Amino acid sequence: MASPLLTLPGAVAGPAGTADHYGEPVAEQRMLEQGRAIVDLSDRGVVTVTGPDRLSWIDSLTSQAVATLEAGGSAETLLLDPQGRLEHSIRLIDDGVTTWMLVDAAQAAPLAAWFDRMRFMMRVEVANVSAEWATLGQLLPADAALLVEPAAPNGQPLLWRDPWVAVRDGGWQYAAAEGHPAAGYAAVELLVPRSELPALAERVRSGEVAVAGALALEALRVAAWRPRLNDADERSIPHELDWLRSAVHLSKGCYRGQETVAKVHNLGHPPRRLVMLHLDGSASVLPEPGSAVLAGDVEVGRLTSSARHHELGPIGLAVVKRSLDEAAPLTVPAVVRDAEGSPTDEVVPVAAAQQTIVPPTAGATAGVPRIPRLGAVRR
Template structure:
């Protein structure tokens, strides 16, 4: 059995790759592929250069996130990388939206797998996607008030390889998860629920272009960013590890005796110790000590702000005086 702390260090040093082979891989071909994907999702893709990475979100009409998609185009094919189990429903939606456009959608998950690393790619990689998370992309917006070292060094890549040529010696995905949590990086498989909007997870920084053309859910994105506030916010929790356990996905986060939110992901980090991401109510006091209710008992947690209480309302439009 591998040592998770050793695996994390090896990943960061570019000396190991993580096994992401349970994730799904789609392809879109045809001359209209980028303009079509641009019209459906939150990121500007019409100007995407070959092998340049992008991240985009497919929203429902109310602005809630349905799919988070990592995109890299090789000049002929757009490769769409999504979390495990999300390829089939995404492919089904895209098939319904083809109309008369020159695009072909295929689920290639049975043929191709994904491996992850830091600045490294296996020689047999068909394409490699480099995560844009460590800096705000053009057209994006960052709510987080600071950039900790774990974010700055998040030089994460995901490479697509034929399943028959998966490299040997891959480290478990859990090692990558600990580093992802420290980098405050949201994922569809863990942070999303049926009500999540991009602002709550600071996802405007990498996956939303605020000045692009119309797409489904754009009205909510614009209204919350310019005039409102997201109802919830993502926080990093530093957990009391004295009991030795970790909270599970969905465990309740309490402020006093009242529910404040839920755990989305937790891990033991080789430097930070036990940490977690949680989505809490926007108005939860950032300085307050929280409690995580786990199946083995309560666990104390200290917050580190990712999305501030005052996120949104960037237009700063003054309110009209109320007529009495």
């Protein structure tokens, strides 16, 4: 369903039914970074869990410690499969009565169905309320204020504060702490009744509220090294994306996939690692997510996100082999599009320089020495 904010002047629709931009993507990005614009995220989904056991139940199933989350608090957690691979990323708000799960649109129905099957004797109720509630986004630096008032059906504002700005209690950061760009990514998401979106569009038309497109938020997210579920595939584990930083509590106890999380973190190394790519912009083409990352003629990974940043230029996130030389020159094939935006048969190689996020040495934090194989000769 198309968003009412797509009726605004200059709106260019994206594939999800919200605006990619409103005619000035660079200016929108700067306004968003300064906390002076909102982003329409109404294409995303919302799942609710009610009942007195809701927080302890979610805590027992997912990667973050949320059993004692206070009313008005927010958190991020991951649902893993039994082998520790990523299945769902979940942004949580609890208002003292209901836990609200903010997720990507495609996640809402399967996530609600899975949680509903796991209720057993727990005093909880699960519902997919995506049709009734819409998500809006904003960046909230210290000198900025919320531009739209979030709903508060139970007396607490439905406001999610992105924990990516700092390492959470019980979490772990593999990226170098010095110069980490997350400190400037003070993102929030808020919920409003979907029925209020037409009135919000009128506020934008009148100049009361400024709006930025989804491409602006994507560029700032990539520059902050902030993972989303679209950066993962069916083999991804949280360590590869440095997601232990905000969404995993390493000492909270058992949950699905916990054995893999602990084993890789303490004893092993993640088989792949996240890097940021600085892409050559001279050809004026931007490689698309899913494109191969090449070292010479050898595929060493996949581009998972790409964007044009107002200061850094063309950038992307990629997941590459752990063994890849951190200084290796890379290329990413990009499809050339015509004036109407349709892909052509022309493909050009775009040079890429990697900036390490997850280093090849990530993991093995327990420092257990390797035991020589039986019969091995010591030298």
